[in-house]
Structures are given as structure tokens and as C-alpha cells.
Amino acid sequence: MSLTSKHKRYFSRDYLLAISILTFLLIAGLLAPLRAQASHQVQSTVTPPAQPTPTFDPQRLEKPVIASDHSEQLKKGALIYWGVCMACHGDRGQGLSEEWRAAYGQDSDCWQSGCHGPDYPPESFLIPKDPVIPAVAGAGALARFRNAQEVHDFILADMPWWDPGQLTDEKAWQVTSYILSLRKVMPKAFELTDTNASAIRTQSAVPQPGDDHPAVLALTGILALAAIGMIAQDLQKNKLRLVERPNFFHHLHPPTIPALQARLRYTLGAGGLAVFLCLILLVTGILEMYYYIPTPEHAAVSVEVITSLVPFGALTRNLHFWSAQALMIVAGIHLLRVILTGAYARHRRLNYLIGLGMLLLVGLLDFTGYVLRWDEGIRWALVVGTNLLKTVPWIGDMLYRLTVGGPEPSLSSVERFYTWHIFVLTLLMIVLGAWHIFRVRRDGGVAVPPPAERKDNARLSRFDLVRREVLVMLLAGVVLLFVSAFFPAPIERPMTETMIDIENTRAPWFFLWVQQLLRFGDPFLWGVVLPIALLAGLAALPYLLPQASDHELGQWFPRGNRVAQILMIIITLILLILTIIFIIPTTQL
Amino acid sequence: MxxxxxxxxxxxxxxxxxxxxxxxxxxxxxxxxxxQFDPAPSSEFDIGPASDYPLNSRTVIPHIPAIIVHDKKGLHALSLKCTHLGCTVEQRNFGFECPCHSSRYDMDGAVLKGPAAANLRQLRVTESEDGNLHVFTT
Incomplete structure (x- = not known):
């Protein structure tokens, strides 16, 4: 009786009403900027500059006043434009039009004037008449440039006309920012950099990006509070467990498991965390697919659009990136744990091999995902990573073509990596992952001694187990959100045909040891044979070396497989040392 | 509570x-x-000089899609987008027919037979300073 009344209270109408009102308000609040965004779009379609005044107004020569909600970059650009560019390109970006030349009074025929005529004074110069100095704003202006990046590159190299190359990179960005605002295609508070400028087009405006930080931090805070709430519930004295009916998620677990299998200091929670990270990767990856365009021309630009324009796009991409990095670490820890506790022995051998296969897949997914950025940062990793395949005797060329889709990276390569990443490798990962989790159960759960030899025969119900999983997911989610809110995933300017100097020739961090090995000599031996031999050696552990016996399971460092443990520790140290050797000399430079 | x-x-x-x-x-x-990153499609179309559309001519401009009719009443443009679900209608001797769901319209775009409920839209046409005609779809 008391149970039903509790349920009644729990689902009371007041409660549901309050939740639905709150939900409604929150969604409404979050969507409100959408309308603002939509109306902004209409305004921001390119409009021709205001009708020029027939007679010249000296006020037009005054210093421009820029509204305070524009970026500092744009304000500085306005000053440079006013001081350097305006004389020729006009106060409204109209170019050296007749109307603008009227500003010069009797000198209005610039090509015959005392300043820029054939007998110009030594400090001055001839200005070109054909083509006439172009407009930078108004219909059709800047048509030869697709985006802010190209405008910037031109200004940096070729402007000002009488002294090209005078501007610094920073000042070129400032001028670009102001010019594009004259064209009304520049979002107000947007700082141009070479990692977002390709997303700002010269011929059509993009909606002003909003600031996602408050919402992301609010979400992080709410999840943290919920986690605290769960912990507080668990800390309640005389825990009275309601007799719940198992839901779908409970049914994914056995009714009870030995408490020994669920000790955090034994499992480190690595397997469960890996599942959680895979789910985050799946969801954020699908979201990225909505905007990612897998062509050489658009790939990097679409990544820039996600990162700097789409609401919560940066969050989505950062979550995907950091989850991938975390997965690599968590998978490594999981492998270490399994070996250092001797859990891979006997009937668990098969699952151990499946796990190694998944580790390989994580590496391949990381590499293909990294390459999909298609920016200058991945150029060398792509070249080196794929050329390694060519070094394999006899089948090297075939492997290369299978991976890259031609004799060298080409138009179809992005599509190819995209398909490897989002479909083939992901599908394999899902299949192996499901098999891996199924085998955990089939093999009797996490490795512990047989019932007769257990020190503790307490059991944990699935309700408690799911609760714990939810709590760990919440905490991991809070950390991931927090990291993603403040540490952006790397991105560089889109890959160009012309080679530009890029300092970043580093492989992704988890392949740095391979990059160090490659410095030792023959690429096939060091870059292909050795890593494969390492993986094969790990796979052979349960077949060649002594194993832990049943009663030793469920604890760290059992006697039975000491040799394997020592070998694993040595391998780990060598990988770490190789990575450190690689990093040290470059940081000293 | x-x-x-x-x-x-x-x-x-x-x-x-x-x-x-x-x-x-x-x-x-x-x-x-x-x-929405991609710009909204253009709603203004420059269809060239007015002299290309002499009296008693009916000219289809496929990319709008619209038909420019120049008759005694003057020059006007009729949208060729079916008001039912947006397919482009085709010319018939009685007027227009939609290939998708067989709606029929007469020469002036008035509905002859459903399922379309509304007549074909009249589009605004203006002549710019350089003598070119501009058709507006909004």
C-alpha cells in the first residue's frame, strides 16, 4: 500500500505539470535566438550601398564610427581602411567612382592630377586607369574571391597598390574584416582567423553565430547537480530499495552479479567508460554528418562551418574529438588492466583477441577521422600514413589503392576516408563491440575466482548496477562537457595545392611512437612490421606464456602470469619512452 | 506534495x-x-531586354519557372509552379497541366480541374533602367 502511494506521489500531477512547463520554457528560450537568426538572414542579404550624394559632403572624410558590438578586429580594420584604402576604394567601398572622385574637387581627374598624373611628385605614384580601381562593396564586388581567406591572402600579398606586402598578417585580417562588413557579409562580433575565414563567403551573408558557452555551462552544471543528487540518495541511511520493475536497461544486465566483479579499483571502470565514449562518438559523429561535406574542396570549409558558425557545432565537434582521445586512453588502460590482472586466460582468450581487434579499429578510426579534417594539419600524416602501406612487399600498391582510392590522394580520397570512417570501420566496431560485450557475459562476467574460492559472496542487483553506470556516465559526461567547452579541437586552414610552410608535421599523439620508430630506418621494418609484430605478440600472450589460475583471478598482479605482466609493463614503457624522445627535441627548438 | x-x-x-x-x-x-549556411535561393530574375517579348508572345523561362505573356492587357508573368505541390506545369492547348497529379489550369492560370485549389501565381515584373525585365518570385 505504502509503495503505491509513494509511486502516486512521485508521479503526482503537480510534478509532471511543473516539469512540462519548465521543459517548454527552456526549449522556447533556447529556440528564441532562432527567430532572431532567421530575421537577421533576411536583413543580411547583400544590399547595394546607399545612393551616392551628388554633391560631395566633407563629413564623409571623417573618421568612421563603428558600433561597439563589432569585433575589435573590425574596428581596427576600419581605421586602417580610413587611413590607407579609402582614398582609392571609397568611403562606402564604391571604388574610384566618379561620385567619389568628386571628393577631390579640382583634382577629381586623378589620372591627370598633380598627385597621380604622369608627372607625379617623387613621394607619389601613378594610379591605374585600366582596370579602374574596383569597388569592394556593392553588387558584384569581390566576385573573384570566394571567401574571407582569399580576400585576406590577396590583400596581404598585393595591397596597398603602391607598396604591396606592407601589411602584417594581423592587419590584413583587420582590413578584410572591415571590407566584408562594408559588403554586409561579415557577422558583427566575429574574429577572422585562418581557421575560420573560409566559412565567411564574399557573396552571401551567414547568420551571426551565437555564444554557446552559457548554455553549455548550464548543461554541465545541471548534470553535475544531478550526479550530486544521485550520490546524496546513495548516502541515505537505511537504504530502502523500492521494488522496481526492471526496465529495458535493467534487462540488458543479469539479475545479480557478484559484488567482486563491480569493484572500481579492480576494473577501473574502463570497459564501461569505453562503451559510454563509443555512444558519445556515435551520436556526435552522426550530428557532424549533417554538415560535413566529403569533397576536397568543401571538407575543411564544412569543418570550419561546424566549428565557428553552427549553434553548438563547436561543442559537438569538441565532444567528438575529446571522446576519441579519451577512448584511446581508456582502451589502453582496459588492456593494461586485463593483462596485469591475468583476466585474459583460458576461455576468455577469444574475447581478449576481439578486444585487441577493437583497439586496432580505434586506431584506424582515429586516423581516418583525423584525416577527414582535410586541412593543412593533416597533410603529412596523410602522406606518411598511406605511403607506409606502399612499403609492404608485393601487395603494397594494392593496399594503398584500396585505402586511398588511386595511385595518390585525389578527388575521391576524402569520400573514401569518409566511407571507411563513418561506415565500414564504425560497423566493424559495432559488430565487434556487441560480440565483446556478449562474450563478457558468456564467459561468466568480469574475471573473479569460482564461487567456492571467493572471499566475499555478496551480490549486486541490476538496479544498483544500472544506477552506478548512470552515475559514472553522468560524471564522465560532466568532465567531457567541461573539457569540450574550454579546449577546442585542433583545426588549421584548408589544404591548398600550393605548399605552405607548416610546422606541424606530427602524427596524432597515439602514433608518435611509430613516428619515432620511423626515424630509425627502413619504413617497412620499423613502421609496419614492428607495430604488427607488437600486436601479434600481445595476441599470442595467452597462448605462449603461463597464465593465472582460477583462484588468483579478480585481483591485481596474480603470480600465475607474472612474465606476461612484466612484458606488458616493458612494452608500455618503451612506447612511452619513444613518444617522449620524439617530443623532447622538438619542444627544445 | x-x-x-x-x-x-x-x-x-x-x-x-x-x-x-x-x-x-x-x-x-x-x-x-x-x-542554414547556404544562402537562400534568389527571388529576383533578370530575363533580358523587354524587346525580346513582343506583343502576342508567350515565352517560357524554365529556370524560374514562369511564362511571360505579352498580350493586349500588357506584359505579365505567370508562375509555372503548380499550386498543389510545386511541380512545374506543362503547356497544353487548353492552358497548363501538371504532370504530377494532373491539375489543369486555363491560359490565364485559373484552375480548371483539381487537385490544385488555387490559380497559378501572377509574378511581379519590373523594367530596370537598362531596359531589362526583372521577375520577382516573392
């Missing part, structure tokens, strides 16, 4: 927080997916 025990209070607030987080997530998701 009487007799709310500490346990139930904790449970209620935790669940409310989770519901709040879900709402926030769904709101964010909708905003994420609603972003």
Missing part, C-alpha cells in the same frame, strides 16, 4: 535535473540542426 520525505525529495530533484538537462539537450539539438 504533502509528506515529502527526504528520499523522495532527493529523487524528485535529481529526476527534475535530468529532465531539465534533456530539455536543454533537445533545444540545443534543434538549434544545431536548424542552422
Amino acid at each position: 504533502k509528506n515529502l520525505s527526504r528520499r523522495n525529495f532527493l529523487r524528485l530533484s535529481t529526476n527534475s535535473l535530468l529532465a531539465l538537462a534533456s530539455a536543454l539537450g533537445i533545444g540545443g539539438l534543434i538549434r544545431y540542426l536548424s542552422y
